[in-house]
Amino acid sequence: MGKKLGRLELVADNVRADVGNEWCIRKLSIRNPDAELKAAGKWTTVDDNNVTNLTYALDVNDAGKLLERFRFTHVLRIAKGHMDGDINWKGLPFSTNIPSLSDQFNLDMQEGQFLKVDAGAAKLLGVLSLQSLPRRLTRDFRDVFSTCFTFDNVVGTATIAQGKVTTDNFRMRSVAATVLMSGSTDIAQETQHLEVTVLPEINSGAASLVVLPINPVVGIGTFLAQLFLREPLMRVFTHEYEITGPWTNPLVKK
Template identity: 25%
Template structure:
């Protein structure tokens, strides 16, 4: 049992540096059982909190039976296996990640400041040829499903769409709670965000990312090439401009009329009567590292 442990920061290989040919790692099949319990661990500047690890080999395969972290309520859980074959074998890992505030966690890790707030639930199934330590982005395959709670994209300019939130039924609830962040703060506030990423040889594709935003609904489809650091995507935005104000006025005049207005308002939004704005994007290069 370790009460505190700080490991040196991992050294990454520059993308332009050629990698040595991979070799089978059959020594993993004879690896002794490994068990770790640490109350406060970190790797470099990344705090992991409480860590538990259990791994063992049985002569036929190497298994990661448990790897969990718990830091400020953010919980990471992963299991996996490496199975040998006539070549490099195959690594497969399944896991979940939960955080009560993924925006704060990413900011603390200095990984991103684009998301503010947001509870997160993420599940993933990943695999690649070779042993676990032979991971390469160009060989990464699998699926990632994610769902985020209310928060904001703090580095997004909505080009005036924030004005629409004044007339949004969802926004009205926040106004009653004296929460005016969606009007006066920089960013795109949303109630939820969800989607699925399918990975094949380092390319992440999606066709179902949806954002239930305060000013409107945003859908995204396209791909991101993690190896070439390029992305090509299309966004579709449907502003919520039919909501709240007509309903409130009708309710003040006549409650029955207000109910009818509310019903029509929901029909309009469901049918997307308001024009949907398309944002096609050419292939662009990104450099998040």
């Protein structure tokens, strides 16, 4: 792999399977100063076809330095938090196949900064931090959308099916505004179809409502309806966008 990932612990048994060959991964642990990954699952081989299934938990001390270990430099500054989920793909455990990738995960990151993203797989972070929005639309939100987006927290749940990420409750909060996002993005094709809502911080009362957790069951739409019912003024200052097309040249409708 050519990457300094830290201390690795692996406990696995070759178990008997009705068809093919199966390794039971009882413990997979990777630890370094920036993060600790704990996982368990199985690796199955049938007729030279490999499938990997893992349940994992990732505790992050410094997401920026963690990404640098994977040679994604100047992508994210600091940020600590937690991510967990269930992931599977067609392939070996050490060789992820994006088109077949499936996952269901929870994310909770605190106090970081998205830097300018323009290369490789790290482009996905550029999508999530909305750096791809045309300048004509970000001109009125310089404190929100900029080359470097500083956030207090990023939380949400999402699913990945065949390399396509879908969410109904992704949220980023900064001093200037809260950004709510729902929709999907295709990692392999580098395309997106997202609904983005920007709620500027206009007073302490409204802000206290905006930072409330979004119920994963009801999603962003119901959350906004409840918010506008309690704080009608927020509707006036709220901006909604539909973002479609390729990551590098998105079509934005306001």
